[in-house]
Amino acid sequence: MSILAAMAEHEHEQVVFWSDKAAELKAIIAIHDTTLGPALGGVRMWPYASETEALFDVLRLSAGMTYKSAAAGLNLGGGKAVIIADPSMKSEALYRSFGRFVESLGGRYITAEDVNTSMDDIMQIREETNYVAGLPESVGGGGDPSPFTALGALEGIKISVLKKLGLKSLRDITVAVQGAAGHVGTHLCELLHQEGAQLIVSDMNENGVAKIVEQFGATVVGLDEIYSVDAQVFAPCALGAIVNDQTIAQFKFSVIAGPANNQLLDESRHGALLRERNILYAPDYIINAGGVINCYYEVVNEYVRESIVKKVKGIYSTLEKIYDIADEQNVATPVAARHFAEQRIAIISKVRRHYLG
Numbered sequence: 001m002s003i004l005a006a007m008a009e010h011e012h013e014q015v016v017f018w019s020d021k022a023a024e025l026k027a028i029i030a031i032h033d034t035t036l037g038p039a040l041g042g043v044r045m046w047p048y049a050s051e052t053e054a055l056f057d058v059l060r061l062s063a064g065m066t067y068k069s070a071a072a073g074l075n076l077g078g079g080k081a082v083i084i085a086d087p088s089m090k091s092e093a094l095y096r097s098f099g100r101f102v103e104s105l106g107g108r109y110i111t112a113e114d115v116n117t118s119m120d121d122i123m124q125i126r127e128e129t130n131y132v133a134g135l136p137e138s139v140g141g142g143g144d145p146s147p148f149t150a151l152g153a154l155e156g157i158k159i160s161v162l163k164k165l166g167l168k169s170l171r172d173i174t175v176a177v178q179g180a181a182g183h184v185g186t187h188l189c190e191l192l193h194q195e196g197a198q199l200i201v202s203d204m205n206e207n208g209v210a211k212i213v214e215q216f217g218a219t220v221v222g223l224d225e226i227y228s229v230d231a232q233v234f235a236p237c238a239l240g241a242i243v244n245d246q247t248i249a250q251f252k253f254s255v256i257a258g259p260a261n262n263q264l265l266d267e268s269r270h271g272a273l274l275r276e277r278n279i280l281y282a283p284d285y286i287i288n289a290g291g292v293i294n295c296y297y298e299v300v301n302e303y304v305r306e307s308i309v310k311k312v313k314g315i316y317s318t319l320e321k322i323y324d325i326a327d328e329q330n331v332a333t334p335v336a337a338r339h340f341a342e343q344r345i346a347i348i349s350k351v352r353r354h355y356l357g
Protein backbone atom coordinates (compact mmCIF):
# COMPACT_ATOMS: atom_id res chain seq x y z
CA MET A 1 0.00 0.00 0.00
CA SER A 2 1.33 3.48 -0.82
CA ILE A 3 1.85 6.01 1.96
CA LEU A 4 -0.95 8.23 0.69
CA ALA A 5 -3.31 5.26 0.49
CA ALA A 6 -2.41 4.30 4.05
CA MET A 7 -3.06 7.90 5.15
CA ALA A 8 -6.38 7.97 3.34
CA GLU A 9 -7.56 4.77 5.00
CA HIS A 10 -8.03 6.45 8.39
CA GLU A 11 -8.07 10.03 7.09
CA HIS A 12 -4.67 11.13 8.38
CA GLU A 13 -3.91 14.77 7.65
CA GLN A 14 -0.15 14.75 7.47
CA VAL A 15 2.79 12.37 7.76
CA VAL A 16 6.28 13.80 7.89
CA PHE A 17 9.64 12.03 7.73
CA TRP A 18 12.90 13.33 9.16
CA SER A 19 16.40 12.04 8.59
CA ASP A 20 19.49 13.46 10.24
CA LYS A 21 22.56 11.42 9.50
CA ALA A 22 24.84 13.30 11.88
CA ALA A 23 22.45 12.76 14.80
CA GLU A 24 21.65 9.18 13.69
CA LEU A 25 17.96 10.05 13.75
CA LYS A 26 15.24 8.57 11.58
CA ALA A 27 11.81 9.65 12.71
CA ILE A 28 8.21 9.91 11.54
CA ILE A 29 5.50 12.21 12.88
CA ALA A 30 1.90 11.41 11.99
CA ILE A 31 -0.81 13.99 12.49
CA HIS A 32 -4.16 12.28 12.32
CA ASP A 33 -6.71 15.01 12.93
CA THR A 34 -6.45 18.61 14.16
CA THR A 35 -10.14 19.53 14.05
CA LEU A 36 -10.22 20.06 17.81
CA GLY A 37 -6.73 21.48 18.30
CA PRO A 38 -3.02 20.72 17.95
CA ALA A 39 -2.14 17.07 17.62
CA LEU A 40 -0.73 15.80 20.90
CA GLY A 41 0.88 12.42 21.40
CA GLY A 42 4.07 10.87 22.72
CA VAL A 43 7.24 9.97 20.88
CA ARG A 44 8.05 6.27 20.92
CA MET A 45 11.57 4.94 20.37
CA TRP A 46 11.55 1.43 18.96
CA PRO A 47 13.91 -0.70 16.85
CA TYR A 48 11.29 -1.32 14.16
CA ALA A 49 12.19 -4.13 11.78
CA SER A 50 11.24 -1.96 8.81
CA GLU A 51 10.12 1.55 7.88
CA THR A 52 6.75 0.11 6.89
CA GLU A 53 6.28 -1.32 10.38
CA ALA A 54 7.18 2.06 11.91
CA LEU A 55 4.81 3.86 9.57
CA PHE A 56 1.85 1.61 10.38
CA ASP A 57 2.53 1.91 14.11
CA VAL A 58 2.65 5.70 14.01
CA LEU A 59 -0.52 5.85 11.89
CA ARG A 60 -2.37 3.55 14.29
CA LEU A 61 -1.16 5.31 17.44
CA SER A 62 -1.86 8.83 16.17
CA ALA A 63 -5.46 7.95 15.26
CA GLY A 64 -5.89 6.51 18.75
CA MET A 65 -4.81 9.84 20.25
CA THR A 66 -7.47 11.70 18.26
CA TYR A 67 -10.24 9.57 19.74
CA LYS A 68 -8.77 9.63 23.24
CA SER A 69 -8.58 13.43 23.42
CA ALA A 70 -11.87 13.96 21.62
CA ALA A 71 -13.77 11.66 23.98
CA ALA A 72 -12.10 13.26 27.00
CA GLY A 73 -13.57 16.61 25.93
CA LEU A 74 -10.17 18.20 25.25
CA ASN A 75 -9.36 20.72 22.55
CA LEU A 76 -6.60 18.55 21.18
CA GLY A 77 -6.12 16.60 18.00
CA GLY A 78 -4.29 13.32 17.64
CA GLY A 79 -0.68 12.79 16.68
CA LYS A 80 2.24 10.55 17.46
CA ALA A 81 5.91 10.24 16.63
CA VAL A 82 8.23 7.28 16.27
CA ILE A 83 12.00 7.25 16.32
CA ILE A 84 13.35 4.20 14.51
CA ALA A 85 16.22 3.18 16.79
CA ASP A 86 17.22 0.92 19.60
CA PRO A 87 17.03 2.74 22.97
CA SER A 88 20.79 2.15 23.34
CA MET A 89 21.25 4.74 20.55
CA LYS A 90 19.87 7.59 22.65
CA SER A 91 21.98 10.74 22.55
CA GLU A 92 21.64 14.45 23.11
CA ALA A 93 22.10 15.07 19.37
CA LEU A 94 19.34 12.59 18.47
CA TYR A 95 16.78 14.17 20.80
CA ARG A 96 17.74 17.73 19.91
CA SER A 97 17.42 16.87 16.25
CA PHE A 98 14.00 15.41 17.01
CA GLY A 99 13.19 18.70 18.78
CA ARG A 100 14.07 20.59 15.57
CA PHE A 101 11.72 18.25 13.70
CA VAL A 102 8.85 19.01 16.10
CA GLU A 103 9.61 22.74 15.92
CA SER A 104 9.47 22.63 12.12
CA LEU A 105 5.77 21.78 12.32
CA GLY A 106 5.05 25.10 14.02
CA GLY A 107 2.83 23.71 16.79
CA ARG A 108 0.65 21.40 14.73
CA TYR A 109 2.20 18.56 16.75
CA ILE A 110 3.05 18.56 20.47
CA THR A 111 5.26 15.77 21.71
CA ALA A 112 5.41 13.96 25.07
CA GLU A 113 6.79 10.85 26.80
CA ASP A 114 6.05 7.38 25.47
CA VAL A 115 7.62 3.93 25.35
CA ASN A 116 11.43 4.28 25.73
CA THR A 117 11.26 8.09 25.96
CA SER A 118 11.89 9.41 29.44
CA MET A 119 11.45 12.78 31.09
CA ASP A 120 15.21 13.41 30.62
CA ASP A 121 14.81 12.82 26.89
CA ILE A 122 11.87 15.22 26.79
CA MET A 123 14.01 17.85 28.49
CA GLN A 124 16.56 17.51 25.68
CA ILE A 125 13.83 17.85 23.05
CA ARG A 126 12.72 20.97 24.89
CA GLU A 127 16.11 22.60 24.21
CA GLU A 128 14.89 22.97 20.61
CA THR A 129 11.13 23.38 20.85
CA ASN A 130 8.43 24.49 23.25
CA TYR A 131 5.94 22.09 21.70
CA VAL A 132 6.40 19.53 24.46
CA ALA A 133 4.06 18.40 27.24
CA GLY A 134 4.33 16.26 30.34
CA LEU A 135 7.22 18.24 31.78
CA PRO A 136 8.47 17.95 35.36
CA GLU A 137 6.96 20.23 37.99
CA SER A 138 10.38 21.91 38.43
CA VAL A 139 9.99 23.58 35.01
CA GLY A 140 6.29 24.38 35.34
CA GLY A 141 4.93 21.09 34.02
CA GLY A 142 2.41 18.72 35.49
CA GLY A 143 4.89 16.06 36.56
CA ASP A 144 4.01 12.39 36.85
CA PRO A 145 0.55 11.83 35.31
CA SER A 146 0.08 8.43 37.01
CA PRO A 147 -1.98 9.68 39.99
CA PHE A 148 -4.46 11.30 37.58
CA THR A 149 -4.58 8.22 35.39
CA ALA A 150 -5.30 6.12 38.49
CA LEU A 151 -8.02 8.53 39.63
CA GLY A 152 -9.70 8.29 36.21
CA ALA A 153 -9.47 4.51 36.35
CA LEU A 154 -11.11 4.49 39.79
CA GLU A 155 -13.99 6.61 38.47
CA GLY A 156 -14.29 4.24 35.51
CA ILE A 157 -14.42 1.23 37.81
CA LYS A 158 -17.12 2.91 39.92
CA ILE A 159 -19.48 3.60 37.02
CA SER A 160 -18.82 0.17 35.52
CA VAL A 161 -19.64 -1.56 38.81
CA LEU A 162 -22.81 0.50 39.15
CA LYS A 163 -23.83 -0.24 35.58
CA LYS A 164 -23.06 -3.95 35.63
CA LEU A 165 -23.69 -4.98 39.23
CA GLY A 166 -25.99 -2.21 40.43
CA LEU A 167 -23.63 -1.40 43.32
CA LYS A 168 -22.97 2.19 44.35
CA SER A 169 -19.96 1.31 46.46
CA LEU A 170 -16.83 -0.73 45.91
CA ARG A 171 -16.90 -1.93 49.52
CA ASP A 172 -17.78 -5.56 48.77
CA ILE A 173 -16.04 -5.74 45.44
CA THR A 174 -12.91 -7.73 44.62
CA VAL A 175 -10.66 -6.19 41.99
CA ALA A 176 -7.87 -8.12 40.23
CA VAL A 177 -5.07 -5.66 39.46
CA GLN A 178 -2.46 -6.75 36.92
CA GLY A 179 0.75 -4.68 37.15
CA ALA A 180 -0.10 -3.56 40.68
CA ALA A 181 3.45 -2.40 41.44
CA GLY A 182 3.69 -0.04 38.46
CA HIS A 183 3.23 3.73 38.50
CA VAL A 184 -0.51 3.68 37.87
CA GLY A 185 -1.10 0.29 39.49
CA THR A 186 0.25 1.40 42.87
CA HIS A 187 -1.89 4.54 42.94
CA LEU A 188 -4.94 2.60 41.81
CA CYS A 189 -4.45 -0.05 44.52
CA GLU A 190 -4.28 2.70 47.12
CA LEU A 191 -7.48 4.36 45.88
CA LEU A 192 -9.33 1.04 45.66
CA HIS A 193 -8.17 0.14 49.17
CA GLN A 194 -9.49 3.50 50.44
CA GLU A 195 -12.86 2.65 48.85
CA GLY A 196 -12.91 -0.64 50.77
CA ALA A 197 -12.36 -2.96 47.80
CA GLN A 198 -10.50 -6.26 48.21
CA LEU A 199 -7.45 -6.66 46.01
CA ILE A 200 -5.95 -9.61 44.15
CA VAL A 201 -2.71 -8.53 42.51
CA SER A 202 0.07 -9.66 40.19
CA ASP A 203 3.33 -8.09 39.07
CA MET A 204 6.75 -9.20 37.82
CA ASN A 205 8.33 -6.88 40.35
CA GLU A 206 8.33 -9.11 43.44
CA ASN A 207 9.55 -6.44 45.88
CA GLY A 208 7.05 -3.94 44.57
CA VAL A 209 4.14 -6.34 44.83
CA ALA A 210 5.20 -7.35 48.36
CA LYS A 211 4.75 -3.70 49.38
CA ILE A 212 1.24 -3.65 47.89
CA VAL A 213 0.39 -6.78 49.88
CA GLU A 214 1.72 -5.22 53.05
CA GLN A 215 0.18 -1.76 52.59
CA PHE A 216 -3.24 -2.71 51.25
CA GLY A 217 -3.79 -6.26 52.46
CA ALA A 218 -3.81 -7.55 48.90
CA THR A 219 -3.59 -11.21 47.90
CA VAL A 220 -0.83 -11.91 45.40
CA VAL A 221 -1.18 -14.46 42.58
CA GLY A 222 1.10 -15.63 39.76
CA LEU A 223 1.41 -13.74 36.47
CA ASP A 224 -0.80 -16.16 34.56
CA GLU A 225 -3.18 -16.85 37.44
CA ILE A 226 -4.62 -13.33 37.47
CA TYR A 227 -6.88 -14.10 34.49
CA SER A 228 -8.85 -16.79 36.27
CA VAL A 229 -9.24 -15.44 39.82
CA ASP A 230 -12.61 -14.93 41.47
CA ALA A 231 -13.04 -11.18 41.24
CA GLN A 232 -15.86 -9.03 39.90
CA VAL A 233 -13.49 -6.55 38.28
CA PHE A 234 -10.29 -6.99 36.28
CA ALA A 235 -8.12 -3.84 36.17
CA PRO A 236 -5.23 -4.30 33.70
CA CYS A 237 -2.37 -1.90 34.58
CA ALA A 238 0.51 -3.48 32.70
CA LEU A 239 0.51 -4.89 29.21
CA GLY A 240 -1.48 -4.60 26.01
CA ALA A 241 -3.26 -7.44 24.16
CA ILE A 242 -4.05 -9.28 27.42
CA VAL A 243 -7.70 -9.65 26.45
CA ASN A 244 -7.60 -12.38 23.84
CA ASP A 245 -9.13 -15.78 23.03
CA GLN A 246 -7.03 -17.58 25.66
CA THR A 247 -7.68 -15.17 28.52
CA ILE A 248 -11.37 -14.51 27.79
CA ALA A 249 -11.96 -18.25 28.13
CA GLN A 250 -10.63 -18.04 31.71
CA PHE A 251 -12.44 -14.87 32.84
CA LYS A 252 -14.96 -15.00 35.68
CA PHE A 253 -15.03 -11.20 35.81
CA SER A 254 -18.16 -9.12 35.25
CA VAL A 255 -16.23 -5.95 34.45
CA ILE A 256 -12.92 -5.14 32.76
CA ALA A 257 -11.90 -1.61 33.66
CA GLY A 258 -8.29 -0.55 33.95
CA PRO A 259 -5.76 1.90 32.52
CA ALA A 260 -3.44 -0.29 30.38
CA ASN A 261 -3.27 0.74 26.73
CA ASN A 262 -4.50 -1.48 23.88
CA GLN A 263 -5.98 -4.17 26.12
CA LEU A 264 -7.91 -5.98 23.39
CA LEU A 265 -5.77 -8.02 21.02
CA ASP A 266 -8.37 -7.40 18.31
CA GLU A 267 -10.58 -4.45 19.23
CA SER A 268 -13.49 -5.42 17.05
CA ARG A 269 -13.51 -9.20 17.58
CA HIS A 270 -12.66 -9.26 21.29
CA GLY A 271 -14.93 -6.30 22.03
CA ALA A 272 -17.79 -8.30 20.51
CA LEU A 273 -16.75 -11.48 22.32
CA LEU A 274 -16.77 -9.73 25.71
CA ARG A 275 -20.23 -8.41 24.98
CA GLU A 276 -21.37 -11.91 24.06
CA ARG A 277 -19.95 -13.19 27.34
CA ASN A 278 -21.83 -10.48 29.22
CA ILE A 279 -18.61 -8.85 30.47
CA LEU A 280 -18.73 -5.07 30.59
CA TYR A 281 -15.56 -3.58 29.07
CA ALA A 282 -14.54 0.02 29.76
CA PRO A 283 -12.71 1.06 26.56
CA ASP A 284 -9.07 1.65 27.55
CA TYR A 285 -8.55 5.00 25.88
CA ILE A 286 -11.61 6.38 27.66
CA ILE A 287 -10.77 5.16 31.17
CA ASN A 288 -7.04 6.00 30.92
CA ALA A 289 -7.44 9.59 29.69
CA GLY A 290 -6.22 11.04 33.02
CA GLY A 291 -2.67 11.32 31.67
CA VAL A 292 -3.61 13.26 28.55
CA ILE A 293 -5.95 15.48 30.57
CA ASN A 294 -2.97 16.33 32.78
CA CYS A 295 -0.92 17.22 29.69
CA TYR A 296 -3.71 19.32 28.23
CA TYR A 297 -3.86 21.72 31.16
CA GLU A 298 -0.11 22.15 30.88
CA VAL A 299 -0.39 22.92 27.15
CA VAL A 300 -3.07 25.58 27.65
CA ASN A 301 -1.16 27.11 30.58
CA GLU A 302 -3.99 26.54 33.02
CA TYR A 303 -2.35 24.06 35.30
CA VAL A 304 -4.76 24.18 38.24
CA ARG A 305 -5.06 20.93 40.17
CA GLU A 306 -8.77 21.36 40.93
CA SER A 307 -9.64 21.78 37.24
CA ILE A 308 -7.68 18.67 36.36
CA VAL A 309 -9.25 16.57 39.10
CA LYS A 310 -12.71 17.72 37.99
CA LYS A 311 -12.02 16.87 34.37
CA VAL A 312 -10.52 13.48 35.28
CA LYS A 313 -13.54 12.67 37.43
CA GLY A 314 -15.62 13.40 34.32
CA ILE A 315 -14.44 10.03 32.99
CA TYR A 316 -17.28 8.62 35.12
CA SER A 317 -19.98 10.41 33.12
CA THR A 318 -18.20 9.92 29.80
CA LEU A 319 -18.25 6.17 30.34
CA GLU A 320 -21.86 6.32 31.47
CA LYS A 321 -22.78 7.97 28.14
CA ILE A 322 -20.76 5.40 26.20
CA TYR A 323 -22.52 2.53 27.99
CA ASP A 324 -25.87 4.16 27.15
CA ILE A 325 -24.88 4.41 23.47
CA ALA A 326 -23.82 0.75 23.51
CA ASP A 327 -27.22 -0.22 24.94
CA GLU A 328 -29.24 1.97 22.59
CA GLN A 329 -27.36 0.89 19.47
CA ASN A 330 -26.89 -2.70 20.58
CA VAL A 331 -23.16 -2.58 19.97
CA ALA A 332 -19.99 -3.43 21.87
CA THR A 333 -18.53 -0.67 24.05
CA PRO A 334 -15.46 0.00 21.80
CA VAL A 335 -17.85 0.71 18.93
CA ALA A 336 -19.87 3.05 21.14
CA ALA A 337 -16.68 4.83 22.31
CA ARG A 338 -15.57 5.48 18.75
CA HIS A 339 -19.03 6.78 17.88
CA PHE A 340 -18.96 9.10 20.90
CA ALA A 341 -15.54 10.54 19.98
CA GLU A 342 -16.36 10.91 16.29
CA GLN A 343 -19.61 12.65 17.10
CA ARG A 344 -17.81 15.34 19.12
CA ILE A 345 -15.30 15.93 16.31
CA ALA A 346 -18.12 16.17 13.74
CA ILE A 347 -20.16 18.61 15.81
CA ILE A 348 -17.21 20.91 16.61
CA SER A 349 -16.16 20.76 13.00
CA LYS A 350 -19.60 22.08 12.01
CA VAL A 351 -19.44 24.82 14.65
CA ARG A 352 -16.11 25.95 13.22
CA ARG A 353 -17.20 26.08 9.58
CA HIS A 354 -18.35 29.71 9.85
CA TYR A 355 -16.04 32.41 8.54
CA LEU A 356 -15.72 35.07 11.21
CA GLY A 357 -13.79 37.68 9.26
Ligand code: NAD
Binds near residue numbers: 147208237238
Ligand atom coordinates in the same frame (compact mmCIF):
# COMPACT_ATOMS: atom_id res chain seq x y z
P1 NAD B 1 4.82 0.92 34.64
O1 NAD B 1 5.87 0.40 33.74
O2 NAD B 1 5.19 1.84 35.74
O3 NAD B 1 4.01 -0.29 35.29
C1 NAD B 1 3.75 -1.50 34.65
C2 NAD B 1 3.86 -2.60 35.70
O4 NAD B 1 3.47 -3.81 35.09
C3 NAD B 1 5.29 -2.80 36.23
O5 NAD B 1 5.27 -2.84 37.64
C4 NAD B 1 5.69 -4.16 35.65
O6 NAD B 1 6.55 -4.90 36.50
C5 NAD B 1 4.33 -4.83 35.52
N1 NAD B 1 4.29 -5.93 34.56
C6 NAD B 1 4.94 -6.08 33.40
N2 NAD B 1 4.61 -7.25 32.83
C7 NAD B 1 3.72 -7.86 33.65
C8 NAD B 1 3.01 -9.09 33.61
N3 NAD B 1 3.15 -9.96 32.61
N4 NAD B 1 2.16 -9.37 34.62
C9 NAD B 1 2.01 -8.52 35.66
N5 NAD B 1 2.68 -7.35 35.75
C10 NAD B 1 3.51 -7.02 34.76
O7 NAD B 1 3.73 1.59 33.66
P2 NAD B 1 2.58 2.62 34.06
O8 NAD B 1 3.03 4.00 33.73
O9 NAD B 1 2.07 2.30 35.41
O10 NAD B 1 1.48 2.25 32.97
C11 NAD B 1 0.72 1.04 33.08
C12 NAD B 1 -0.21 0.91 31.88
O11 NAD B 1 -1.09 2.03 31.82
C13 NAD B 1 0.52 0.89 30.54
O12 NAD B 1 -0.21 0.08 29.65
C14 NAD B 1 0.44 2.33 30.08
O13 NAD B 1 0.54 2.45 28.68
C15 NAD B 1 -0.95 2.71 30.58
N6 NAD B 1 -1.11 4.14 30.80
C16 NAD B 1 -0.36 4.80 31.71
C17 NAD B 1 -0.54 6.15 31.92
C18 NAD B 1 0.24 6.89 32.96
O14 NAD B 1 -0.18 7.98 33.39
N7 NAD B 1 1.36 6.35 33.43
C19 NAD B 1 -1.51 6.87 31.18
C20 NAD B 1 -2.29 6.16 30.24
C21 NAD B 1 -2.09 4.79 30.07
